[in-house]
Amino acid sequence: MVQMKKVGVVGSGTMGTGIVQLAIQNGYKTVMFDISNQAAQRAKEQLEKILARLVEKGKLTKADQAEALACLQATTEMDLLKDCDLIIEAASEKLEVKQAIFKQLEAICHDKTILATNTSSLSITEIAGALKQPEKVAGLHFFNPAPLMPLVEVVSGINTNEQTVEQLFAWANSLKKTAVLCKDTPGFIVNRVARPFYNEALRIMNDGVASVEQIDRIMKKAGHFKMGPFELQDLIGIDINLATTKTVHQNYYGESRFRPHYYQERLVQAGRLGRKTKGGFYTYE
Numbered sequence: 503m504v505q506m507k508k509v510g511v512v513g514s515g516t517m518g519t520g521i522v523q524l525a526i527q528n529g530y531k532t533v534m535f536d537i538s539n540q541a542a543q544r545a546k547e548q549l550e551k552i553l554a555r556l557v558e559k560g561k562l563t564k565a566d567q568a569e570a571l572a573c574l575q576a577t578t579e580m581d582l583l584k585d586c587d588l589i590i591e592a593a594s595e596k597l598e599v600k601q602a603i604f605k606q607l608e609a610i611c612h613d614k615t616i617l618a619t620n621t622s623s624l625s626i627t628e629i630a631g632a633l634k635q636p637e638k639v640a641g642l643h644f645f646n647p648a649p650l651m652p653l654v655e656v657v658s659g660i661n662t663n664e665q666t667v668e669q670l671f672a673w674a675n676s677l678k679k680t681a682v683l684c685k686d687t688p689g690f691i692v693n694r695v696a697r698p699f700y701n702e703a704l705r706i707m708n709d710g711v712a713s714v715e716q717i718d719r720i721m722k723k724a725g726h727f728k729m730g731p732f733e734l735q736d737l738i739g740i741d742i743n744l745a746t747t748k749t750v751h752q753n754y755y756g757e758s759r760f761r762p763h764y765y766q767e768r769l770v771q772a773g774r775l776g777r778k779t780k781g782g783f784y785t786y787e
């Protein structure tokens with residue numbers, strides 16, 4: 503088994519930043535790559551702030567903070583990923599974007615590098631389809647916020663080999679996560695189960711049965727959910743959530759139970775993507 507010493511994360515948005523935090527706090531040298539310099543720098547500053555806050559709260563020592571930050575390299579140069587043992591892609595939820603990234607990674611990395619994707623719903627088999635070594639590709643699906651959520655889905659594509667799956671289980675366990683094995687099916691386990699949570703909430707709201715605030719409150723108070731469906735969509739990113747619903751719907755050949763809701767599409771068209779744009783169903787300061 504390859505000892506994971508250096509990891510790469512492609513995409514430094516909501517999920518990439520969280521995965522990088524986990525990696526550096528667990529002592530992995532980590533290259534955080536984004537095509538946007540602004541995104542990479544913003545993520546670096548965010549990580550510095552998060553670690554400083556953890557020190558203030560007494561959850562991290564100053565020495566731990568310094569060690570974690572020493573593990574971090576933020577860049578827009580893809581070449582710096584070439585000697586990573588594991589690369590986790592957390593870029594936009596678009597098949598063509600992910601396929602292009604994996605092709606570029608395969609061309610620059612050594613042949614033992616494991617290539618994982620944090621995709622919420624796209625087919626691992628299809629992402630890996632055009633590669634020379636699809637057996638080294640798998641899904642490694644973290645949940646938002648990655649540093650806090652205990653579950654990670656390890657998704658095995660048709661061509662993924664056992665060694666790749668084993669290595670990803672071992673790595674996820676080293677981050678103190680619970681890993682579960684999933685087949686490469688649309689939405690895997692959690693995102694498939696979660697589709698009606700969002701879709702039915704949108705339909706209930708649109709039918710005028712209850713408001714956004716009421717539905718969230720009821721699900722939390724009476725249903726004991728940590729977050730209501732609208733708060734959660736704002737946290738996830740409405741664009742990301744819509745993309746996931748569209749893929750699951752399409753990949754189940756248009757099954758109506760997964761049909762997306764047009765209001766989600768309207769919010770995306772309006773640029774109201776949730777917390778990351780300071781507003782979605784709710785408005786944030």
Ligand SMILES: NC(=O)c1ccc[n+]([C@@H]2O[C@H](COP(=O)([O-])OP(=O)(O)OC[C@H]3O[C@@H](n4cnc5c(N)ncnc54)[C@H](O)[C@@H]3O)[C@@H](O)[C@H]2O)c1
Nearest residue numbers: 513514515516517536537541592593594595621622646738
């Ligand atoms: N948001 C969630 O709650 C959540 C949860 C689990 C999985 N995911 C999945 O994780 C992935 C990332 O989601 P996110 O919410 O972090 O997205 P995001 O929009 O917050 O961030 C995406 C980042 O990728 C960068 N990017 C785009 N194209 C790139 C490229 N070619 N090379 C390098 N960087 C590129 C963007 O500049 C941006 O910084 C998606 O596949 C999504 O489905 C998201």
